[in-house]
Amino acid sequence: MLLIECPYCGPRPELEFRYGGEAHVARAADPATVDDEHWTAFLFWRGNPKGLHFERWRHASGCGRFFNCARDTVSDVIVKTYKAGEPKPDAARLMTGTTP
Amino acid sequence: MGESSMMAERRSILPAAVAWHGVRYEPVEAMARFVLRGSDAVCSTAAEVIGLSNPSVLRASHDEHRAILWQGPDEWLILAPEVERVALLQRLETALAQAPHALVDVSHRNVAVRLEGEAATRLLATGIMLDLDEAAFPVGMTTRTLFGKADVTLWRQAPQRFHLETWRSFAPYVIGLLQAGARGL
Numbered sequence: 001m002l003l004i005e006c007p008y009c010g011p012r013p014e015l016e017f018r019y020g021g022e023a024h025v026a027r028a029a030d031p032a033t034v035d036d037e038h039w040t041a042f043l044f045w046r047g048n049p050k051g052l053h054f055e056r057w058r059h060a061s062g063c064g065r066f067f068n069c070a071r072d073t074v075s076d077v078i079v080k081t082y083k084a085g086e087p088k089p090d091a092a093r094l095m096t097g098t099t100p
Numbered sequence: 101m102g103e104s105s106m107m108a109e110r111r112s113i114l115p116a117a118v119a120w121h122g123v124r125y126e127p128v129e130a131m132a133r134f135v136l137r138g139s140d141a142v143c144s145t146a147a148e149v150i151g152l153s154n155p156s157v158l159r160a161s162h163d164e165h166r167a168i169l170w171q172g173p174d175e176w177l178i179l180a181p182e183v184e185r186v187a188l189l190q191r192l193e194t195a196l197a198q199a200p201h202a203l204v205d206v207s208h209r210n211v212a213v214r215l216e217g218e219a220a221t222r223l224l225a226t227g228i229m230l231d232l233d234e235a236a237f238p239v240g241m242t243t244r245t246l247f248g249k250a251d252v253t254l255w256r257q258a259p260q261r262f263h264l265e266t267w268r269s270f271a272p273y274v275i276g277l278l279q280a281g282a283r284g285l
Contacts, residue, residue, distance in 0.1 A: 062172075
């Protein structure tokens, strides 16, 4: 079983977690001024990369909090987890392991 | 007519206490239970009203009759004797009136069982994925986790004594798994 590091509770079994889709998809500050194409992108268009993916997870059967996670979609290795609201880590540094 | 006399009568759905091989199972008496959501300061205020300290992450603070269990960074579960339910709720609401918070009475939502004995960790390990060794799960630690497929709150009160709290409708499932697990001890 995969252990996922919850930023609040520490390493926990993956069954306690729920996947929450791509992270860092920011909602427009003033949606009324956004045209259809950009609104569509916000609602539906996702990266689906092969490799490092920034995504949201929720510790559903634990502290209940959403947090963010950088995961390699090829190897399923979770490179880093961090609290929601913290800045997106630099992908290149994460992959070379120079960032804790 | 006072509010307490208008309360619905609560009958336990839990089976009576029984001694299994190496572990004693006991239903916990009906309690007042509140879920508190808000900032850390909100919990500190509530803790002061109850006469306890604000518990740290994954810990419970308690005295003989009352407890505050950490559930998440902005969520706590308060346990108190059932007779204090109405008065305590009012005292908490009064103390927290100026602070943004949510205080919900879940006394009828949860039930709890107590498991005590040298085989308690082995029995719990039949349904719980966490490491229950004292080094990883020391006395005083509490967390929400899964027992089989049911959400539970586990609290280690003593090296060999656990308080296992779950939703009322999950209890037959959890107890059934405990009984099945106890047969294998």
